Amino acid sequence: MENLFKQSNVLETISFVVGPSPATVHSITYDSRKVTTNSCFICIKGQHVDGHQYIDSAIKNGAQVIVGSEKELMMDWYFKRPDRTFVVVHDSKKALASFASAFYQNKHKELALTGITGTNGKTTITAYIRSLINALGEPTASIGTAGVWDQYGKVNVETTTPTTPESSDLYTLFDQLRENKTTHVAMEATSIALEQGRLHGLQFDIAVHSNLRPEHLDFHNTMEHYRNAKLKLFQQANKAVVNLDDAGMSAAIINSFQGELWTYSIEQEATVMAQKLQTQQSGTSFDLIVHGKRYSVMAPIFGEHNVANLLAAVTTCMVKGYAIEEIIRCFPLVKGAPGRFQLLTDYPGRQLIFDFAHSPFAFEKLFHTIKPFSYKRLILLIAGIGVRPSYLRPEIAKAVEGKADEIVVTVDHPGDEDPETVMADVISGFINKPEHLHLVGERGEAIQKALSLADEGDLILITGICMENYQIVKGKRLPYDDLKHIHLFLEQDTKTTSA
Structure with missing residues (x-):
C-alpha cells in the first residue's frame, strides 16, 4: 500500500521516522518469520x-520498514542499515492495530461488529449469535476460542492466540470475511486482548457481557484489574447488553455506560427474561418474556447457563432490530460451539458428551446440566492444564470428587511440564482418593481409556480442551483431534466385537 503513512490513524501513533521515504508496503506482520520483500515489520x-x-x-x-518503540535501539539499527526506513512509535501494540487498519483500507468499518466479554459463556454466546443472525438472513461470522466461522462453516486459518487474535491478524480476517460477503461479525473480547491493545481502534456496534468470576489472575493480579480490563470493551461500543444476574460486573457497566443499554436475566426483571425452565432429552423449554410479553419456547440447548447465553444472543438480535417473533422462529437452528456441552451420537448404547469445563464453576454447571439425563454410571475424564498455573489443578479434583463412578485423569497442553507432575497436582486435590481412578498422561489414550470403561447405558463426560485441534508440547503446537481418538476406538471396538 502506497499511502499507508498518510493515514491519520497511522500518523498519530508515530514519534518520528528516519531513513528513505517509506516504500510501498506489501504486508504487515509482527512475526519476523512471515516477513517477505517490502514487508512492514x-x-x-x-x-x-x-x-x-x-x-x-x-x-x-x-x-523495508521497521516499526518499534525502543528509540535508541531503532537509531542504532538505522546507522547499521540506512537503506531501511525506521519508524519510532509511542506504543507498538497500538501502532500494529493502526497500521493494519490503514493497510486494509479500514474495511472493518463495513462490518457490524459485536464484541462479547466475560469469564464464562463467551464462546457459546458468540456461536448462538452467529447461528441466529445467519438464520435471520444476514451473512454472519464468529471469531474466538472455537476458531473462525463464517456463514458457510469453519474457516481454515492459522491461529496465533487462544481466543482473540493479534490486531493485524484480526484485520486480515476482517478483509477476508468482507471479501466473502460477510456483513456481521460476533467475536470474543478477552480481558488480556483488551489489556494488550489487540482491539485498539475498533468501534463495536454492540458489547455483550456474560459474567465475571476469578480467572487469569496470574496476568491481572487482582479482580479489580481484571474487571477494569473487561470494562474497556464498553468504552469502544455504541450499545450494551448486560446480564443482570452477574454481581461481578453488571453494576459497573450500568453505572458507567453512556449509550443504549439492554438487559437480560433469569432471576430478576430485565428487558429479556426466562422463567419456568424445563430440561428434556431434546433441549430446554421455558417462558421467554420480552418487554412484559410471554412466549412459550423450546431450544436445542441444555443447562440454565446456556439459557442465559441464549438470552444474551436474543437480546443482541433485538438490539440489531430483529422482531422477537422472527428470532423465536430461528430457535430450532441455534447451534453452540464445538466442545460446549456437545452431544455425540457416534457411540451406540452410550451417551457421550464433550464439554470445555476446566474450572470448579464450570464443573458445577456441568453436573447440574446432566441431572435430567438418565444413565447407569458416569464415566468422567478430567485434565490438568500444563501451560496454566499449577495451583489451579487440585481445584479440578475438588470440584469432581464423589461425582463419578470412574474418573480418568489426563493432561491438556503439557507445555514444558512433565505430564506425571501435572496429574499428581490434580489428584492432590482429592480429600479421599477415588477407588476407580485412572491416570493416563496422553489425552488421546485417556479418551480411549474412558470409552473402554463404559458399558451400555453409561454416560461419558469428556472435559477439557475438546474442540481445539492442537496440543502445546515443549513450545510447539502439535496437531491433535479428540474425535480422531474416538473414531479409532470405535473402529477397534467394532473389529473386536465382530471377531
Whole structure:
C-alpha cells in the first residue's frame, strides 16, 4: 500500500521516522518469520518475547520498514542499515492495530461488529449469535476460542492466540470475511486482548457481557484489574447488553455506560427474561418474556447457563432490530460451539458428551446440566492444564470428587511440564482418593481409556480442551483431534466385537 503513512490513524501513533521515504508496503506482520520483500515489520513486546530482538531476522527476510518503540535501539539499527526506513512509535501494540487498519483500507468499518466479554459463556454466546443472525438472513461470522466461522462453516486459518487474535491478524480476517460477503461479525473480547491493545481502534456496534468470576489472575493480579480490563470493551461500543444476574460486573457497566443499554436475566426483571425452565432429552423449554410479553419456547440447548447465553444472543438480535417473533422462529437452528456441552451420537448404547469445563464453576454447571439425563454410571475424564498455573489443578479434583463412578485423569497442553507432575497436582486435590481412578498422561489414550470403561447405558463426560485441534508440547503446537481418538476406538471396538 502506497499511502499507508498518510493515514491519520497511522500518523498519530508515530514519534518520528528516519531513513528513505517509506516504500510501498506489501504486508504487515509482527512475526519476523512471515516477513517477505517490502514487508512492514512491527516490533511488539509480549509476555515472553520482545519483537525488537528480531529486527535483524526481519531485515534479512526483506523488511523495508521497521516499526518499534525502543528509540535508541531503532537509531542504532538505522546507522547499521540506512537503506531501511525506521519508524519510532509511542506504543507498538497500538501502532500494529493502526497500521493494519490503514493497510486494509479500514474495511472493518463495513462490518457490524459485536464484541462479547466475560469469564464464562463467551464462546457459546458468540456461536448462538452467529447461528441466529445467519438464520435471520444476514451473512454472519464468529471469531474466538472455537476458531473462525463464517456463514458457510469453519474457516481454515492459522491461529496465533487462544481466543482473540493479534490486531493485524484480526484485520486480515476482517478483509477476508468482507471479501466473502460477510456483513456481521460476533467475536470474543478477552480481558488480556483488551489489556494488550489487540482491539485498539475498533468501534463495536454492540458489547455483550456474560459474567465475571476469578480467572487469569496470574496476568491481572487482582479482580479489580481484571474487571477494569473487561470494562474497556464498553468504552469502544455504541450499545450494551448486560446480564443482570452477574454481581461481578453488571453494576459497573450500568453505572458507567453512556449509550443504549439492554438487559437480560433469569432471576430478576430485565428487558429479556426466562422463567419456568424445563430440561428434556431434546433441549430446554421455558417462558421467554420480552418487554412484559410471554412466549412459550423450546431450544436445542441444555443447562440454565446456556439459557442465559441464549438470552444474551436474543437480546443482541433485538438490539440489531430483529422482531422477537422472527428470532423465536430461528430457535430450532441455534447451534453452540464445538466442545460446549456437545452431544455425540457416534457411540451406540452410550451417551457421550464433550464439554470445555476446566474450572470448579464450570464443573458445577456441568453436573447440574446432566441431572435430567438418565444413565447407569458416569464415566468422567478430567485434565490438568500444563501451560496454566499449577495451583489451579487440585481445584479440578475438588470440584469432581464423589461425582463419578470412574474418573480418568489426563493432561491438556503439557507445555514444558512433565505430564506425571501435572496429574499428581490434580489428584492432590482429592480429600479421599477415588477407588476407580485412572491416570493416563496422553489425552488421546485417556479418551480411549474412558470409552473402554463404559458399558451400555453409561454416560461419558469428556472435559477439557475438546474442540481445539492442537496440543502445546515443549513450545510447539502439535496437531491433535479428540474425535480422531474416538473414531479409532470405535473402529477397534467394532473389529473386536465382530471377531
